[in-house]
Amino acid sequence: MPEVVELKHPLVQHHLSSLRAEDTPPHLFREQIRRLSLLLTYEATAGLPLRTVQVKTPMTTMQAMELDCRLGLIPILRAGLGMSSAAQELIPQAEVWHLGFYRDEETHQPVQYYRKFSESPPDIAFILDPMLATGGSACEGVNEVKKWGVKKISLLCIIAAPEGIEKLRETHPDVSIITCAIDERLNQNAYIIPGLGDAGDRIFNTLE
Numbered sequence: 555m556p557e558v559v560e561l562k563h564p565l566v567q568h569h570l571s572s573l574r575a576e577d578t579p580p581h582l583f584r585e586q587i588r589r590l591s592l593l594l595t596y597e598a599t600a601g602l603p604l605r606t607v608q609v610k611t612p613m614t615t616m617q618a619m620e621l622d623c624r625l626g627l628i629p630i631l632r633a634g635l636g637m638s639s640a641a642q643e644l645i646p647q648a649e650v651w652h653l654g655f656y657r658d659e660e661t662h663q664p665v666q667y668y669r670k671f672s673e674s675p676p677d678i679a680f681i682l683d684p685m686l687a688t689g690g691s692a693c694e695g696v697n698e699v700k701k702w703g704v705k706k707i708s709l710l711c712i713i714a715a716p717e718g719i720e721k722l723r724e725t726h727p728d729v730s731i732i733t734c735a736i737d738e739r740l741n742q743n744a745y746i747i748p749g750l751g752d753a754g755d756r757i758f759n760t761l762e
């Protein structure tokens with residue numbers, strides 16, 4: 555059953571604090587995004603299908619398990635790129651496909667500028683984007699992934715606003731949301747409060 559999961563683990567709380575702090579420099583910000591992405595990926599992979607394989611240990615032969623699905627990781631450019639290598643580390647066989655959106659500064663609507671998908675879709679997709687604010691980018695991302703033909707989709711994000719969760723649940727109730735934190739609200743510029751500011755600018759050191 556698709557769901558909204560907010561990680562409550564002490565390590566998540568701990569690493570989120572310095573991620574949010576205004577004076578955390580870009581290299582530490584990227585490290586914290588990476589640590590939190592490892593924890594999100596661990597949670598998101600809990601229900602992946604397995605198949606039995608025969609393994610010969612130095613002692614005997616046994617029935618062991620391995621993943622039994624084609625899994626696609628789909629970072630949403632730019633900020634989602636900060637999460638993808640952590641997810642790949644835990645799932646080395648995952649495919650990585652890309653979608654690019656930026657938010658129009660006035661309307662806050664997502665504008666698509668990149669899409670790199672194969673002809674045949676994976677069985678399961680994890681969309682990676684640290685911020686779920688109005689939910690516009692996530693909804694458009696899910697639209698694209700569904701059009702591609704993926705049947706099972708989860709969104710992994712570091713911080714989610716209630717407004718974005720509501721929009722994604724209404725538009726795509728079949729998509730699970732796994733997040734490190736559900737924050738209070740959006741401000742008038744559609745930034746998450748308390749949030750962490752602009753994730754893409756902090757990852758890529760492009761704050762002006």
Ligand code: PRP
Binds near residue numbers: 632634686688754
């Ligand atoms: C950020 C973020 C999401 C989007 C969330 O990207 O990474 O993609 O905003 O906002 P929404 O839920 O209101 O759509 P941004 O547009 O800042 O682009 P960037 O990753 O290139 O910085």
Ligand code: URA
Binds near residue numbers: 744746747749751
């Ligand atoms: N995108 C960000 O990077 N931060 C927000 O708070 C909202 C959208």
